[in-house]
Amino acid sequence: MAKEKIPVTPAVRVLRAEKVEFTPHLYAYEDKGGTAVCARELGFPEHAIIKTLVMEDDQGTPLIILMHGDQQVSTRELARFLAVKSVQPCSADKASRLTGYLVGGTSPFGTKRVLPVYMEETILDFPQIYINGGKRGFLVGVSPKDAERVLKPVFVHVATQAD
Numbered sequence: 001m002a003k004e005k006i007p008v009t010p011a012v013r014v015l016r017a018e019k020v021e022f023t024p025h026l027y028a029y030e031d032k033g034g035t036a037v038c039a040r041e042l043g044f045p046e047h048a049i050i051k052t053l054v055m056e057d058d059q060g061t062p063l064i065i066l067m068h069g070d071q072q073v074s075t076r077e078l079a080r081f082l083a084v085k086s087v088q089p090c091s092a093d094k095a096s097r098l099t100g101y102l103v104g105g106t107s108p109f110g111t112k113r114v115l116p117v118y119m120e121e122t123i124l125d126f127p128q129i130y131i132n133g134g135k136r137g138f139l140v141g142v143s144p145k146d147a148e149r150v151l152k153p154v155f156v157h158v159a160t161q162a163d
Helices: 011-018 033-043 075-082 092-099 121-125 144-151
Strands: 025-026 049-057 064-069 071-072 087-089 117-120 129-135 138-142 155-158 159-161
Touching: 011 129, 011 138, 033 049, 049 075, 049 092, 064 071, 064 092, 064 121, 075 087, 075 155, 117 121, 117 144, 121 144, 121 155, 129 144, 138 144
Parallel strands: 049 129, 064 117, 117 155
Antiparallel strands: 025 138, 049 064, 049 087, 071 159, 129 138
C-alpha cells in the first residue's frame, strides 16, 4: 500500500498527546453512507466501527454517545438513564459548532467543547475499534481501553438493532 498522508486533525493531536497507539484508515467517503460504507471500503466488521453521535436532552444539554455502527441508540433508554424527558440528535449545525467537526467526520477526541461522553458498554469487548479520526473518510483504529482512558466515558446499555 502506498504511504498515504495522515490528516492532522484535533483528534490525531489528542491521540498523539495522550500517547495512544492508533492506525490510520482512509477511505472514499460517501455522503449519508454511514458505517456501512466504512465497513465495505475498509473490510472491517460494521459492529467494530464506532459512530460518534452528538445528541441533546430536552433542555438542550449536549452529549456524545458512542455506538456500534450496525446498531442504533434507543433514545428512550438513554433518556431514562439520564433521568431526562427525552434525547434527540442535535442538528448538523449545532453538532459542528459544538465539536468543530463536520457531520460525517465527527470524532469524540479533540472536540471544540468538552462534552460528556457515553459509550455502549459492549464496545469494550473488542480488541480494536475503528472510530472517526476527525475528517470525513478517515477512521483511526484504537484499543477500546485507550479510548476509555482518554475519553472517560460513562458506560450505558442503550443499543437497539438498526432497521
